[in-house]
Amino acid sequence: AAFYMDITDLQATVTAGSCSSRVIFNVPSSHSAGLEFEFAVAPTDHFDFSISASYADSQLDSTLTSTDAAGNVSVIAGIEDGNRLPTVPKFQAVAAATYQWHMRGEWLGYTTGTYQYVGSRYTQIGDQADGFGTVNLESFGPIGIGGPFTQGTFTFDPELPAYDLINLRLGFLNQRWDVAVFVNNVTDEVARLALDQERGTRARVGYLTNQPRTFGINTRVHF
Numbered sequence: 001a002a003f004y005m006d007i008t009d010l011q012a013t014v015t016a017g018s019c020s021s022r023v024i025f026n027v028p029s030s031h032s033a034g035l036e037f038e039f040a041v042a043p044t045d046h047f048d049f050s051i052s053a054s055y056a057d058s059q060l061d062s063t064l065t066s067t068d069a070a071g072n073v074s075v076i077a078g079i080e081d082g083n084r085l086p087t088v089p090k091f092q093a094v095a096a097a098t099y100q101w102h103m104r105g106e107w108l109g110y111t112t113g114t115y116q117y118v119g120s121r122y123t124q125i126g127d128q129a130d131g132f133g134t135v136n137l138e139s140f141g142p143i144g145i146g147g148p149f150t151q152g153t154f155t156f157d158p159e160l161p162a163y164d165l166i167n168l169r170l171g172f173l174n175q176r177w178d179v180a181v182f183v184n185n186v187t188d189e190v191a192r193l194a195l196d197q198e199r200g201t202r203a204r205v206g207y208l209t210n211q212p213r214t215f216g217i218n219t220r221v222h223f
Contacts, residue, residue, distance in 0.1 A: 004033040010060075010085075012125050014077040018139075018200045025064060027079055027125075032058035032088070046100055053093035058085035060125070078129035086127075089119035089162070106174040116165045123195040127158035135201050156205065163191035165210070171218075178220040188213040 009026040016023050034056035042048040064079040093116070100110035122128055134155045138147070166187055171180025191210040198204040 001036045002034070003036070004031070006031055012077075012079055013086075014079075014126055015124075015197070015200050018202050020198050020203075025076065025079060027060055027062050027064065029061040030059060030085060031061055032056055032085065034058075047098070049095075049097045051093065051095040053091070055091050056088055057090065058088040059083065060085065075129065077126035078132065079125055080128075083125060083128045084122055086122050086124050089121045091117070091119040093117045103172070107172055108174065109170075109172050111171075112169045114167045117162065118191070119162045121160050122158065123160065127195060132201075133158045135205060139202050158195055160192045160195065160207075163189055163210075165189055165191065169218075176222050178218075180218045182214075182216055182218060184214045184216075185210065185212060 007027075007030045009028065010030045012025045012027050013022050014025055015021075034054060036052075036054045038050075038052045040048070040050035060079060060081055060083050062079070063081045064076040065073050066076050067073050094114065096112065096114045098110055098112045100108055103109050126132065134153055136153055137149050138152055164187070165185055167182065167184045168186055169180050169182040171178060173179070189210070190212075192207040193210060194208040196204070196206045196208050
């Protein structure tokens with residue numbers, strides 16, 4: 001499938017300066033265009049495989065500016081023509097495969113593996129603003145909270161990097177029971193899911209991450 005969407009008056013969440021409040025601006029024009037692909041096959045009674053993927057080019061088509069008392073014009077919170085829409089990766093894909101076999105009686109064994117890829121993206125439009133990603137450690141004064149510091153600023157990359165996740169499961173089931181052992185996030189990938197900031201990064205800046213490698217047993221019973 002191919003798609004193209006014209007978006008009018010997109011609601012953009014913007015951090016209100018150096019406080020933790022949020023305000024909403026309407027972006028006059030933006031768009032999202034891309035491709036989606038899905039494929040599934042079961043070549044035998046024992047094996048099935050599926051994959052889905054998408055590519056999206058999602059951008060702003062308008063620029064919002066403000067003018068100060070001195071007549072200087074600046075872009076508001078990264079809302080600039082050509083910047084990417086928030087939370088939308090350009091490419092993402094999921095693949096899953098299952099192999100099953102008959103055992104004694106009514107029991108069936110199965111093993112399943114899934115793979116997920118999510119491309120880079122931004123949490124908010126404002127994360128693409130000029131200068132965002134550099135924090136002034138002395139914004140509260142020459143010494144600053146927790147000072148004195150060995151440096152006046154620190155920098156970080158606001159673009160969330162791409163990540164890969166792999167999950168595995170081995171199970172046995174019949175008409176009543178389903179018992180499986182699993183390993184989620186096999187490679188112990190640290191996926192940065194979102195940028196977490198407070199007071200425009202003056203008070204806190206960090207990343208929300210996924211669950212680390214997890215082993216477990218899952219049991220289901222049908223009554």
